Amino acid sequence: MSSLRIANLSAGYGAVQVLHDVSLSVEDGETVALLGTNGNGKSTLIHAVIGRVAPTAGSILLEIDGTTHQLAGMKPEAIVALGVAIVPEGRQLFPKLTVEENLLLGAFRKAARPAIATNLALCFETFPRLAERRRQLAGLMSGGEQQMLALARALMSAPKLLLIDEPSVGLAPIIVSRMIETIRELKEQYGLTVLMAEQNFPQAVKIADRGYVIVHGKIAHQGTAAELGDNEMIRRFYLGG
Amino acid sequence: MRRHIGFLLAALAVALLVYLGTAWIGNDYVYFAGYVVLQYVVLATAWNILGGYTGYVNFGSAAFFAVGVYTTVVIHKTLALPVPAILPLGGLLAGILGLGMGYLTLRLRGVFFSIATLALAIVLNSMIVNWSFVGGGRGAYVIRPREIAFFTSYVQYLFVLMLVLATLAVWIARMVERSRLGRGLAAIRDDELAAEAAGVPTLKLKLIATTLSGFMMGVAGVPLPYFVTYVEPSGTFSLGYAVNAMAMPLIGGTTSWLGPLIGALLLGTLQQVATVTLSATVNLLIVGILLVLFVTLAPDGILGLGRAIVRRVRRRDG
Numbered sequence: 001m002s003s004l005r006i007a008n009l010s011a012g013y014g015a016v017q018v019l020h021d022v023s024l025s026v027e028d029g030e031t032v033a034l035l036g037t038n039g040n041g042k043s044t045l046i047h048a049v050i051g052r053v054a055p056t057a058g059s060i061l062l063e064i065d066g067t068t069h070q071l072a073g074m075k076p077e078a079i080v081a082l083g084v085a086i087v088p089e090g091r092q093l094f095p096k097l098t099v100e101e102n103l104l105l106g107a108f109r110k111a112a113r114p115a116i117a118t119n120l121a122l123c124f125e126t127f128p129r130l131a132e133r134r135r136q137l138a139g140l141m142s143g144g145e146q147q148m149l150a151l152a153r154a155l156m157s158a159p160k161l162l163l164i165d166e167p168s169v170g171l172a173p174i175i176v177s178r179m180i181e182t183i184r185e186l187k188e189q190y191g192l193t194v195l196m197a198e199q200n201f202p203q204a205v206k207i208a209d210r211g212y213v214i215v216h217g218k219i220a221h222q223g224t225a226a227e228l229g230d231n232e233m234i235r236r237f238y239l240g241g
Numbered sequence: 242m243r244r245h246i247g248f249l250l251a252a253l254a255v256a257l258l259v260y261l262g263t264a265w266i267g268n269d270y271v272y273f274a275g276y277v278v279l280q281y282v283v284l285a286t287a288w289n290i291l292g293g294y295t296g297y298v299n300f301g302s303a304a305f306f307a308v309g310v311y312t313t314v315v316i317h318k319t320l321a322l323p324v325p326a327i328l329p330l331g332g333l334l335a336g337i338l339g340l341g342m343g344y345l346t347l348r349l350r351g352v353f354f355s356i357a358t359l360a361l362a363i364v365l366n367s368m369i370v371n372w373s374f375v376g377g378g379r380g381a382y383v384i385r386p387r388e389i390a391f392f393t394s395y396v397q398y399l400f401v402l403m404l405v406l407a408t409l410a411v412w413i414a415r416m417v418e419r420s421r422l423g424r425g426l427a428a429i430r431d432d433e434l435a436a437e438a439a440g441v442p443t444l445k446l447k448l449i450a451t452t453l454s455g456f457m458m459g460v461a462g463v464p465l466p467y468f469v470t471y472v473e474p475s476g477t478f479s480l481g482y483a484v485n486a487m488a489m490p491l492i493g494g495t496t497s498w499l500g501p502l503i504g505a506l507l508l509g510t511l512q513q514v515a516t517v518t519l520s521a522t523v524n525l526l527i528v529g530i531l532l533v534l535f536v537t538l539a540p541d542g543i544l545g546l547g548r549a550i551v552r553r554v555r556r557r558d559g
Contacts, residue, residue: 050438080440092435094428105428108421108440157440 002064002083002160002193003028004049009058009072011048017056018044020217026161031187031194033208035201035228041217042197043089046165049195050086051076064160081109083160089169089197091150095139099130102138102149106156115158123152126186144175148182155186164196168203180206205229249412256408260401267393272400276468278509279400280461282407284482285489285501286414287457292487293495294423295450296430297347301358302486303478304365305455308335309462310477314375317383317466324402327463335459336452343451347444350433366478380473383466399464410457415498417453426450427496458486481525485509488532494544503543 004026012018018041026032034042047053049060051074060071064083071079085106094102103123107116124131127148133141138149147167154162164183168176184207187194198204205211205225213221213234221234228234263271284302291297309331316327338361346357370378385395392398417423425446428436437443466472485508493504508531512524539546 052438076437077440077442077445080438085440086438088435088438092432092438094431094435096431097427101424101427104424105436105439105441108425153439 001028001066002062004161004193004195005059005061005063006045006049007059007061009045009048009055009060011044011053011055011058013044013053018217019048019055021058022214022217022219023058024212024219024222026193026195028193029191030209031192031196031207033204033211033225034195034197034214035199035204035211036214036220037199040214042199042214043165044217045214046086046163046195046197048072049079049163050084051079062161080157081111083109083111083158084163085154085157085159085161086163087147087150087154087165087167089165091146093138093146093149093153096137098135099138099141099149100134102153103130103156106153107158109157112157116156119156119158123155126155126182127152143171144178147171147175147179151179151182151186155190160193162192162194164194164198166197166199168198168200176200176203180204183207201229201235245412245416248415249408252408252412256404260404263400269394269396272394272396274510274513276396276400276403276464277513278506279403279407280465281485281489281509282502282505283403283410283461284458284486285493285505286407286410286498287454287461288486289490289495289498289501290414290417290426290457291450291454293490293500294418294426294430295447297447297450298355298487299358299454300355300483300487301342301360301362302458303480303482304358304362305335305338305458306462306465306482306486307362307365307369307474307477308338308455309459310465310472311369311375312459313463313466314381314383314472318374318381324399324464324467328406328460331463332456332460335462336456338459339451339453339455340448342455343448347447347451362478362483366474369474369477376473378474380471380476381466382471385467385470395467399468402464406460410461411498411502413453413457414501418498422446422449484525484528484532488528490542492531492535492542494542496541497544500542500544507543 007023009022010017010019022045034045036042044053048055049071051071055072058072062069062071062082062084069082094105103120104116107113107119112119129145130149130152138146141149167179171179180203186192187207196204205228208225210224211222211228212219213228221228263275284306288299288302291299312331312334313327316322316330342358342361346354349357369375375381389395389398425441428439428441429443429446433443489504489508490501492508493502494500508528511527515523515527535542
């Protein structure tokens with residue numbers, strides 16, 4: 001059981017404040033999409049949850065199996081150790097390491113270590129392509145394969161909360177649909193709790209239960225995927241639909 | 242762990258063969274030359290843990306090496322312990338220096354880190370020059386015992402000591418490389434931000450790397466005063482140590498334990514041969530030329546070159 005509760009969060013880079021008083025929640029087993037065009041703070045929010053951007057105000061509470069942890073102020077390694085994993089924007093693989101080494105690095109947190117063999121087998125079962133290429137350097141694979149690897153690497157840590165930052169960036173539309181489909185299958189298979197930033201609205205609502213539209217660092221709208229999709233104004237102004 | 246023990250036994254067997262070979266030649270010069278080459282095996286292997294595995298280029302190897310050297314000078318003038326007892330002490334002090342340097346500089350990346358390590362060597366150099374207890378700028382004589390049990394000469398004794406140290410250094414480096422620690426270091430080398438996001442405790446691993454690397458360099462320096470019997474700062478902090486410690490892994494190949502070993506044996510031997518046949522000053526010239534050639538033509542070193550050839554042959558055959 002895991003859930004995320006962000007309350008009155010402000011964060012930014014140096015003198016530039018990006019997020020203003022943002023509150024949102026992700027319930028157990030839910031997939032929540034952060035929507036909005038580029039430069040509105042989606043990635044900053046994801047980075048604040050994983051500890052790469054320090055919040056200036058507000059709280060980020062992660063509840064895992066009945067224990068609540070305050071993530072604000074924690075280091076990324078400590079947050080990952082709790083069971084949060086990220087599929088970073090632009091994938092951020094280790095290009096000069098092999099596919100297998102990349103996957104093993106996903107299982108660096110203590111709790112994931114005993115299950116390395118099982119999780120590796122599961123990853124190879126889900127992504128047969130990665131099994132074929134396990135000894136190949138990650139940087140030599142195609143964009144789609146690299147995105148699969150980034151996703152598989154995050155799953156290697158057996159995450160309680162999965163953060164996905166812009167999974168569709170730099171991928172061909174056909175690959176994007178396949179990617180979204182894979183995330184949906186994984187979510188159903190493992191009951192993952194997911195927070196996903198995505199500017200591709202039509203793709204995101206395919207798998208999201210709920211969504212938040214971020215505009216200039218503030219939550220402008222929220223609702224179920226269907227509600228957001230039905231709102232003509234949101235589609236036209238914020239989502240490029 | 243069992244396979245690591247297996248490798249250690251095999252490595253010790255090789256070391257024994259080397260010893261038997263030199264004993265059969267029975268010439269003290271072999272011990273002199275061999276000691277220097279083996280000392281570079283330890284230095285290059287130590288440098289590679291930080292420079293090769295982790296990707297943090299250390300220009301200040303001489304500083305860590307000198308900590309070992311001057312630990313011996315101090316102990317010689319005070320407690321006069323036998324060399325094997327000074328080894329852990331010199332290593333420990335150099336390790337602490339590595340840890341301190343790590344804390345102060347590891348937030349710096351790339352060339353800024355390297356410049357900071359260079360500065361460390363200069364700072365330590367001037368401290369030694371101004372410390373008269375260890376001879377200051379004039380240097381200090383370290384008279385070694387005339388005889389030592391079980392060995393034909395003191396130099397042979399130091400040679401065997403360095404042979405054991407080199408074997409242990411290579412063993413440790415190989416163990417690190419194949420462990421979770423090594424994988425984490427490789428991730429830092431490849432993309433430090435991505436490593437952080439994946440949950441690798443980057444600062445902790447980097448501190449382990451600087452400490453271990455410093456420890457091994459310090460250990461390499463401990464026997465030197467007894468080997469040369471006279472140490473002074475300009476020799477101990479000479480460019481040669483820093484350049485060799487860096488050039489040997491780069492020429493051999495930095496991503497594996499075998500690289501620094503090959504580089505040190507090859508370059509170290511070449512330098513010894515050049516010292517005898519040409520002149521002692523031509524050494525750094527050879528290193529410089531080889532380094533330029535390798536960095537431009539074979540950036541992955543001899544190991545990378547070997548792997549490329551194997552790949553090509555396989556492709557042609559299959």
